[in-house]
Amino acid sequence: MKKTIIVFxxxxxxxxxxxxxxxxxxxxxxxxxxxxxxxxxNILRKPEKVPAKKSFLQAxxxxxxxxxxxxxxxxxxxxxxxGAGMMKKVMKSRNVSSLPELMAIAREQGVxxxxxTMSMDVxxxxxxxxxxxxxxxxxxxxxxxxxxxxxxxxx
Amino acid sequence: MKKTIIVFxxxxxxxxxxxxxxxxxxxxxxxxxxxxxxxxxNILRKPEKVPAKKSFLQAxxxxxxxxxxxxxxxxxxxxxxxGAGMMKKVMKSRNVSSLPELMAIAREQGVxxxxxTMSMDVxxxxxxxxxxxxxxxxxxxxxxxxxxxxxxxxx
Amino acid sequence: MKKTIIVFxxxxxxxxxxxxxxxxxxxxxxxxxxxxxxxxxNILRKPEKVPAKKSFLQAxxxxxxxxxxxxxxxxxxxxxxxGAGMMKKVMKSRNVSSLPELMAIAREQGVxxxxxTMSMDVxxxxxxxxxxxxxxxxxxxxxxxxxxxxxxxxx
Numbered sequence: 001m002k003k004t005i006i007v008f009x010x011x012x013x014x015x016x017x018x019x020x021x022x023x024x025x026x027x028x029x030x031x032x033x034x035x036x037x038x039x040x041x042n043i044l045r046k047p048e049k050v051p052a053k054k055s056f057l058q059a060x061x062x063x064x065x066x067x068x069x070x071x072x073x074x075x076x077x078x079x080x081x082x083g084a085g086m087m088k089k090v091m092k093s094r095n096v097s098s099l100p101e102l103m104a105i106a107r108e109q110g111v112x113x114x115x116x117t118m119s120m121d122v123x124x125x126x127x128x129x130x131x132x133x134x135x136x137x138x139x140x141x142x143x144x145x146x147x148x149x150x151x152x153x154x155x
Numbered sequence: 156m157k158k159t160i161i162v163f164x165x166x167x168x169x170x171x172x173x174x175x176x177x178x179x180x181x182x183x184x185x186x187x188x189x190x191x192x193x194x195x196x197n198i199l200r201k202p203e204k205v206p207a208k209k210s211f212l213q214a215x216x217x218x219x220x221x222x223x224x225x226x227x228x229x230x231x232x233x234x235x236x237x238g239a240g241m242m243k244k245v246m247k248s249r250n251v252s253s254l255p256e257l258m259a260i261a262r263e264q265g266v267x268x269x270x271x272t273m274s275m276d277v278x279x280x281x282x283x284x285x286x287x288x289x290x291x292x293x294x295x296x297x298x299x300x301x302x303x304x305x306x307x308x309x310x
Numbered sequence: 311m312k313k314t315i316i317v318f319x320x321x322x323x324x325x326x327x328x329x330x331x332x333x334x335x336x337x338x339x340x341x342x343x344x345x346x347x348x349x350x351x352n353i354l355r356k357p358e359k360v361p362a363k364k365s366f367l368q369a370x371x372x373x374x375x376x377x378x379x380x381x382x383x384x385x386x387x388x389x390x391x392x393g394a395g396m397m398k399k400v401m402k403s404r405n406v407s408s409l410p411e412l413m414a415i416a417r418e419q420g421v422x423x424x425x426x427t428m429s430m431d432v433x434x435x436x437x438x439x440x441x442x443x444x445x446x447x448x449x450x451x452x453x454x455x456x457x458x459x460x461x462x463x464x465x
Contacts, residue, residue, distance in 0.1 A: 006172075017316075038172060055248060061241070064232060077374060077375070090365070090432055093367075139179035146306045150456075152462070153316070153463075154308040193327060194386055210403060215396070277406055298338055301461045
């Protein structure tokens with residue numbers, strides 16, 4: 001059965017939870033669609049700066065938000081990134097896949113990753129600023145997929 | 156098919172996500188019920204102060220929490236409201252409907268908005284302090300609606 | 311019909327929402343499974359310190375995170391615990407069950423409480439550090455339960 005996950009959060013811990021669920025479902029043979037919106041788009045940003053036409057405010061938001069999966073903070077106890085760093089260390093020591101690894105697994109398993117075009121327009125993110133292999137769509141597409149799914153989460 | 160959304164959060168960004176999903180579903184012909192609880196009740200507060208009998212703590216919570224949809228903050232990067240202000244500006248420049256506009260559309264489209272009576276009792280919110288056109292109910296009503304729905308989100 | 315709730319958050323307000331929904335559903339005759347992961351594990355910690363073998367980072371995380379349901383903070387307006395204390399007072403004055411009471415009711419009603427073993431391994435929590443009456447499982451178990459459920463929430 002299909003599963004959908006709206007990834008609204010751009011926090012490392014929540015992003016990892018989303019991908020662990022997505023990958024688990026895909027491994028069990030489910031179709032999985034992840035719909036990245038708002039802060040969740042930060043997970044999909046390329047690590048390098050990509051030239052793009054932005055308004056002043058978009059450029060400011062863009063420069064203040066983390067650029068990609070390796071730079072996300074924790075939703076709690078982040079302490080300016082120190083908490084996220086410690087969490088990554090603990091996870092590595094327990095052989096938990098990192099977020100970039102989880103994302104690579106998702107891709108290999110055919111998890112569909114959709115970037116919300118309305119959020120991209122607001123944040124001023126072009127397709128070129130986001131990682132490859134994404135689809136681009138809006139809320140109607142999400143709802144169409146959710147209608148076919150038996151588990152729909154908002155993270 | 157019916158959709159339900161529990162709106163637990165009172166953050167501007169999450170409230171907007173909830174209404175964008177609700178309005179999208181309603182536009183596609185779905186019955187939609189939004190169930191506002193805890194901080195989510197702040198979205199429904201009237202902007203003006205309404206005289207009400209409250210305990211000292213309820214009055215204090217009431218005065219510290221935002222009064223209505225125009226005064227909400229962002230869940231991240233709010234910076235004492237500056238982030239929310241900038242986000243509203245960016246959204247307006249991209250022709251995204253504001254939260255009050257999204258709420259008006261929801262109403263026109265017949266989205267059912269339910270305020271959680273248990274949370275109202277805890278927070279000390281009377282019906283008169285909340286906007287018009289709401290229904291008032293508890294968790295049993297939510298569960299009854301969720302049982303009939305095929306998408307149930309907690310935001 | 312079955313309901314599942316992923317309890318990712320360790321905040322008092324969100325934990326209460328999760329148990330109020332779970333208990334409501336159980337009272338209506340539903341099978342309910344709560345799956346505690348990441349910060350949500352803090353809800354399940356015993357209040358006393360339990361000797362356990364941990365890495366330095368795990369010990370540090372463990373000592374900085376709240377030990378059990380009576381020590382959780384609010385997701386907003388916590389003010390170093392003062393907000394949570396005030397919220398508990400208000401709730402008590404309105405005859406709302408406390409979180410420990412809600413958890414006892416859940417147990418009596420047969421709500422299944424599952425601790426995520428992967429998160430336990432990362433955080434360094436042994437079974438002995440968590441309250442009694444839990445089951446221990448991973449994401450595959452969650453997905454199996456969610457497939458049988460008609461309401462699946464992520465809190």
